[in-house]
Amino acid sequence: MKTTTQESPVLITEKEAARLLGCCERSVWQLRKDGKLRCVKIGTAVRYARSELDRFIQEQMSQN
Secondary structure: OOOOOOOOOOEEOHHHHHHHHOOOHHHHHHHHHOOOOOOEEEOOEEEEEHHHHHHHHHHHHHHO
16 A cells, blocks of 8 residues: 655745735735745746745844
8 A cells, every 4th residue: 555645845935934824915025035045946936945934034033
């Protein structure tokens, strides 16, 4: 019997990043523009590594 497990994607869209951070897509875009959130560009697509979101969250928590 073969079992399937659904893994989380390594790269996520701006919309998914916004949902995970609990903010709007515009805020994610602004964080990227300000250099606070790094992204990966694949052609014209912008993606975020889940590990980058974790890094950003930890950085914000340590500042407060």
